[in-house]
Amino acid sequence: VITKIKARQILDSRGIPTVEVDLYTNKGMFRASAPSGDQTGMYEAMELRDGDKGVYLGNSVKRAVNNINEKISEALIGMDPILQAQIDQAMIDLDKTEKKGELGANAILAVSIAACKAGAAEKEVPLYKHIADLAGKPNLTLPVPSFTVISGGKHAGNNLAIQEIMILPIGASRFEEAVQMGSETYHHLKAVITEKCGAQGCNVGEDGGFAPNVSSFREALDLVKEAISRTGYSEGIKIAIDIAATNFCIGTKYDLDFKSPNKSGQNFKSGEDMIDMYKELCSDYRIVSIEDPFDKEDWEHVKHFSSLGVCQVVGDDLLMSNPKRVERAINESTCNAFLLKVNQIGTVTEAIEVVKLAKDAHWGIVISHRCGETEDTFIADLSVGLGSGQIKAGAPCRGERLAKYNQLLRIEEELGDQAVYVGEDWRLS
Ligand code: PGA
Numbered sequence: 372v373i374t375k376i377k378a379r380q381i382l383d384s385r386g387i388p389t390v391e392v393d394l395y396t397n398k399g400m401f402r403a404s405a406p407s408g409d410q411t412g413m414y415e416a417m418e419l420r421d422g423d424k425g426v427y428l429g430n431s432v433k434r435a436v437n438n439i440n441e442k443i444s445e446a447l448i449g450m451d452p453i454l455q456a457q458i459d460q461a462m463i464d465l466d467k468t469e470k471k472g473e474l475g476a477n478a479i480l481a482v483s484i485a486a487c488k489a490g491a492a493e494k495e496v497p498l499y500k501h502i503a504d505l506a507g508k509p510n511l512t513l514p515v516p517s518f519t520v521i522s523g524g525k526h527a528g529n530n531l532a533i534q535e536i537m538i539l540p541i542g543a544s545r546f547e548e549a550v551q552m553g554s555e556t557y558h559h560l561k562a563v564i565t566e567k568c569g570a571q572g573c574n575v576g577e578d579g580g581f582a583p584n585v586s587s588f589r590e591a592l593d594l595v596k597e598a599i600s601r602t603g604y605s606e607g608i609k610i611a612i613d614i615a616a617t618n619f620c621i622g623t624k625y626d627l628d629f630k631s632p633n634k635s636g637q638n639f640k641s642g643e644d645m646i647d648m649y650k651e652l653c654s655d656y657r658i659v660s661i662e663d664p665f666d667k668e669d670w671e672h673v674k675h676f677s678s679l680g681v682c683q684v685v686g687d688d689l690l691m692s693n694p695k696r697v698e699r700a701i702n703e704s705t706c707n708a709f710l711l712k713v714n715q716i717g718t719v720t721e722a723i724e725v726v727k728l729a730k731d732a733h734w735g736i737v738i739s740h741r742c743g744e745t746e747d748t749f750i751a752d753l754s755v756g757l758g759s760g761q762i763k764a765g766a767p768c769r770g771e772r773l774a775k776y777n778q779l780l781r782i783e784e785e786l787g788d789q790a791v792y793v794g795e796d797w798r799l800s
Pocket residue numbers: 407408409410411534613615687739740741742743
């Protein structure tokens with residue numbers, strides 16, 4: 372049973388406070404922490420921050436920490452950590468608000484994850500196996516990683532509007548080989564950028580992708596294409612992009628120069644122009660997945676683009692891990708893949724449920740990190756346990772990103788002959 376819960380404030384990868392919790396049972400101590408993102412919207416669970424501008428610029432999380440140490444711990448001590456759904460429900464009942472704003476979704480999530488780790492230990496099974504049991508899904512798979520190699524948008528200080536260019540080593544035979552392919556491409560890309568843009572272009576953004584000061588999508592994609600060709604893997608590596616178009620939607624137009632200091636005003640595109648551009652990019656650059664191609668409220672254009680079937684269309688900001696929005700998008704055939712950010716929903720149980728909803732609709736599933744990450748590797752186990760087929764955890768570089776990929780290497784090793792890397796089946800897993 373849960374004997375003690377102790378929370379503290381730590382810093383995430385951006386140097387911003389977040390919640391960490393140590394949950395104790397008779398089996399030992401289980402630690403978890405909450406990630407945090409740039410995009411925080413009205414449809415997602417609410418992270419509680421203290422708001423005192425004089426302390427960490429308003430970002431400290433001492434109230435969330437106290438809520439764990441006092442209220443949550445009182446409610447959960449004595450409970451069996453195997454009973455994830457009951458534990459999560461107890462916190463939801465204690466919070467009483469729709470968005471978990473009373474106790475803080477950051478407080479609730481950290482405890483939920485720590486309890487999940489404790490549950491696995493209680494059963495004496497690996498965490499991914501416990502998650503698979505909770506989801507009622509027996510076949511474990513290693514996901515295809517989406518390695519961020521170029522950063523832009525709100526994640527970097529260059530002029531590039533698009534938030535991320537990622538590479539998917541779908542041609543690998545094992546996860547270990549996927550990591551090698553990703554790392555080699557990343558280092559070839561460093562050389563390509565140094566040659567074409569100078570060493571300054573190799574400074575990295577928040578997810579570890581390089582941030583060269585290119586001005587167009589094509590210029591950035593050409594760098595990646597060149598790097599992939601230098602690896603010799605060619606067909607084995609596909610490209611995915613996260614447009615995060617909500618960041619540069621102005622009324623009904625999209626401002627591709629939104630970060631440029633000398634805006635000419637000539638790079639405004641309509642939704643239809645954007646669709647034409649995406650179609651061309653997909654055929655010219657082997658792009659197999661586009662995330663948030665339009666503003667989070669521009670469901671019409673997302674739907675139109677998805678219906679063309681040129682690539683996987685992922686709803687991140689569009690859906691905000693909100694089950695109601697996922698359900699609506701399934702009913703209206705708006706997109707065909709779901710990106711899960713666990714802190715947007717707030718408990719392990721609800722995360723499993725919403726993934727099931729999307730899976731039943733035969734959507735692709737991407738388990739995702741946030742730009743503000745910690746050393747916690749929970750999402751690696753989650754992606755294996757849910758058989759998500761895809762994980763997005765940043766560049767094959769920087770400790771907080773590699774923590775997840777390294778955990779997947781360990782899981783593959785532990786599974787031995789049983790390990791299945793999804794490879795070409797990344798969308799169907
Ligand atoms: P975040 O988003 O900056 O909100 O974590 C990452 C993403 O858009 O995938």
